[in-house]
Amino acid sequence: MRSASRVCALLLAVAGAASTGACGGADPIAEASSPAAPTKAAEPRLQLAARAAAAQDLRQVAQYAFRANGRPQRTVVVTLAADDTWRVDVQGGALGGTVDIALVRTGGKTYHCALASTAYPTPGCVEVTKMSKTFDPLVWHLFTDWLTAFTDRDMPLVVSKANSILGTTGTCFSVDSSTVSVTSPVDAGIYCYADDGTLTAAKVSFGTLALVAPPAAGPPTVTLPAAVVPGKPLPIASPSPSPSPSASGSLKPSPKPSA
Structure with missing residues (x-):
């Protein structure tokens, strides 16, 4: 702790x-x-680092309202267990919002899991070593590797105080990459934290997140919600529709020219 x-x-x-x-x-x-x-200019950076350090030691279950890209509000549930395993459930995180998914870290490995539902009755977890943008729901970074970036003084970040967002509580910080950075280690945006490190809200490129209730105590551990299966994780986007015959009847042989 x-x-x-x-x-x-x-x-x-x-x-x-x-x-x-x-x-x-x-x-x-x-x-x-x-x-x-x-200096006073460094104070927001220090305050963000302190809250990120506290966030890394949290053991809780927190529920968030997630809004992204004009889609209906969804739910994100973050479970941080006592043994440092974690799970982030994202409602409608795959196949164009039709399948719920979970990102799980357990046994020293990370898994991308499709959860069972009426629309998707074949759940399964796929081990991933690199989170491709094709199937990365992004929101899980707020509770994992981006905290490491916030606590690392060598990370090229510019941090300043910001106004609260989404009517939530907590101290808010505007975060961006420094001018010497080619690629940002985190998503530029506004991040709000309670004193104990709980993320209360975030406004980033892929959407907004807001805590909906006080977090509950975390479990001793998390387990995979489904069996490990071969293959690739489900993509975020809907599958492309199957090709259909053209209006000109291209699936039929062309008539032979007259003699």
């Missing part, structure tokens, strides 16, 4: 060996005059 010493160490790392007075044991007067103390 999260400890004050870990968060404090994180703050010092992001600040670049800044004041240690807040962690105890140093002279606060000498520290206050130190040229290495963080």
